[in-house]
Amino acid sequence: MLVGYMRVSKADGSQSTDLQRDALLSAGVEAVNLYEDHASGKKDDRPELAACLKGMRDGDTLLVWKLDRLGRDLRHLVNTVHDLTDRGIGLKVLTGEGAAIDTTTASGKLVFGIFAALAEFERALISERTIAGLAAARARGRKGGRPYKMTAAKVRLAMASMGQPETKVGDLCTELGVTRQTLYRHVSPSGELRADGKTLLGSK
Template sequence: MALIGYARVSTTEQDPQLQLDALKAAGAERIFTDHGVSGSKTERPELDACLDHLRKGDVLMVWKLDRLGRNTVHVLQLIEELTERGIKFRSVTDGLTTEGAMGKAMLTIMMAFAELERNVMIERTKAGLAAAAANGRKGGRPRKVDDADAAKARELKGKGISVPDIGKMLGCSRATVYRYLSGE
């Protein structure tokens, strides 16, 4: 029997160290970690590798249930597949396990709440973006170059000045200059 961990962070900027430390403290012998992968995705490279690695009698551990996924149906299918293969499941901080009827019932309930939390977050984000748009604000990163600088970039390019030199003159990257030369 091997204790195998799986950790996941949704963005590349997030640090999985908290999850890794908890899984190691719980006895994980090996940990698979997905970086920058949403829990709503069913295809995750490290999760797929982890599932391939697991053998009968092993225990798959996650720091928290929502690290396995945010889609109730998908997570329950994963846990069912593990059970059929003779692999146990354990969520370290939630104290959930696939052992016993109560454990399975609690997993189902907790997954429903994890999916609800994700859906509420999406609704709030959409509502916030709509409110900002109604007030004349646009989401996204602020423009590096204003319309006057974009016109200046086109003028300089027309005079034969190289894109890297235009970028230096305007204080922006070569990619930004190309973006504004293409009419964005």
């Protein structure tokens, strides 16, 4: 069975899927097997795409007008197609940069393999740049990573407050601006320091 997926970025009706619809119908997709989302490709909440992918079965083929209609970035596309392939579902792109992709054919699988290799290369480059950036920051005396939400002053306040009968943990977390999990990683319910709290105070 052929299944078609369409997407436009704006949900206000200013963009139309007519061109995509006509192309998919001409490619043999029946109107009842068309799915349509009005959302940015960067959004994860695309209910029609989720329904489309969930309803497909071994031997089906998913058709899209252009590759960018399906995924928000190269890695997302690769992961999506790998999932389809594992389920025995093909992907065919009708036009645009990915028009040579048809995972139901040997040549199409080869083209997609090149896309997958590019995605892996992109991941490696990002990782390499991140490591180099952190090394450069350390050389300048800066530490990478997110700043602590819990500070030494907050730990001391938590130590003084925890274990007091009148202390409400929820109110204390709100005052400190941390979650319960963060609080309990630093201070026990009785106000004693835990490992993260000792580390934080020891670093000051």
